[in-house]
Amino acid sequence: MDFRSSETLVGPRSEDILPASAATAVKVVIVGGFGVGKTTLVGAVSEIRPLTTEETMTQASAGVDDLAGVERKTATTVAMDFGRISINDELVLYLFGTPGQQRFWFLWNGLFEGALGAVVLVDTRRLEVSFDVIGRLEERGVPFVVAVNSFPESPGFPIAELRAALDLPDEVPIVECDARRRDSGRDVLMALMRYLYSLTLTPERS
Ligand SMILES: Nc1nc2c(ncn2[C@@H]2O[C@H](COP(=O)(O)OP(=O)(O)OP(=O)(O)O)[C@@H](O)[C@H]2O)c(=O)[nH]1
Numbered sequence: 535m536d537f538r539s540s541e542t543l544v545g546p547r548s549e550d551i552l553p554a555s556a557a558t559a560v561k562v563v564i565v566g567g568f569g570v571g572k573t574t575l576v577g578a579v580s581e582i583r584p585l586t587t588e589e590t591m592t593q594a595s596a597g598v599d600d601l602a603g604v605e606r607k608t609a610t611t612v613a614m615d616f617g618r619i620s621i622n623d624e625l626v627l628y629l630f631g632t633p634g635q636q637r638f639w640f641l642w643n644g645l646f647e648g649a650l651g652a653v654v655l656v657d658t659r660r661l662e663v664s665f666d667v668i669g670r671l672e673e674r675g676v677p678f679v680v681a682v683n684s685f686p687e688s689p690g691f692p693i694a695e696l697r698a699a700l701d702l703p704d705e706v707p708i709v710e711c712d713a714r715r716r717d718s719g720r721d722v723l724m725a726l727m728r729y730l731y732s733l734t735l736t737p738e739r740s
């Protein structure tokens with residue numbers, strides 16, 4: 535039997551192999567309302583080929599899923615996205631993107647299990663979809679940063695107004711990003727890491 539062809543098909547790519555120096559793994563969840571760019575962000579920053587569970591949106595979701603602002607969207611996450619990014623030789627982040635549609639939110643409980651922190655992705659055209667998301671994180675005590683995904687049509691919001699609109703405490707970082715860009719997504723994750731680190735220095739908040 536010739537195994538060469540199957541080895542080529544199933545063998546891991548060199549970039550998929552976790553370096554032996556990676557001593558600490560951290561789980562981070564990417565949350566947000568429907569269509570804010572969660573799958574895009576995980577795909578942009580992941581150094582491994584991301585696992586996605588997207589299904590084609592059909593006519594049955596018309597009137598249920600609000601496509602305002604993301605009219606060209608044709609697929610939606612039904613379970614989770616998964617990706618990985620090495621922050622340095624020793625620290626690796628496992629990224630779990632959540633489904634945005636409320637009918638799949640029951641899956642969040644499992645995805646939050648063991649998560650050190652979260653990124654709340656926000657679209658300023660549809661801030662209201664973020665309220666419940668933030669409420670759920672606060673209920674569960676998961677620390678988070680807010681990342682504003684800049685769609686071209688999104689209205690600009692001064693940070694102070696955004697903080698007030700989302701009713702965020704002063705210490706929660708708000709950063710802007712373009713979920714399609716790897717460097718931008720990486721900056722968001724670094725902001726989360728810095729925030730988590732700051733919480734360890736002020737234990738009464740963590
Ligand atoms: N212009 C622009 N388009 C974006 C950006 N991020 C995502 N998109 C597009 O917006 C749409 C929604 O992105 P997704 O990544 O599927 O959003 P999601 O949050 O995973 O959506 P659900 O899983 O359905 O909740 C897709 O068509 C993306 O190509 C962005 O930063 N700028």
Ligand SMILES: [Mg+2]
Binds near residue numbers: 610
């Ligand atoms: Mg998605």
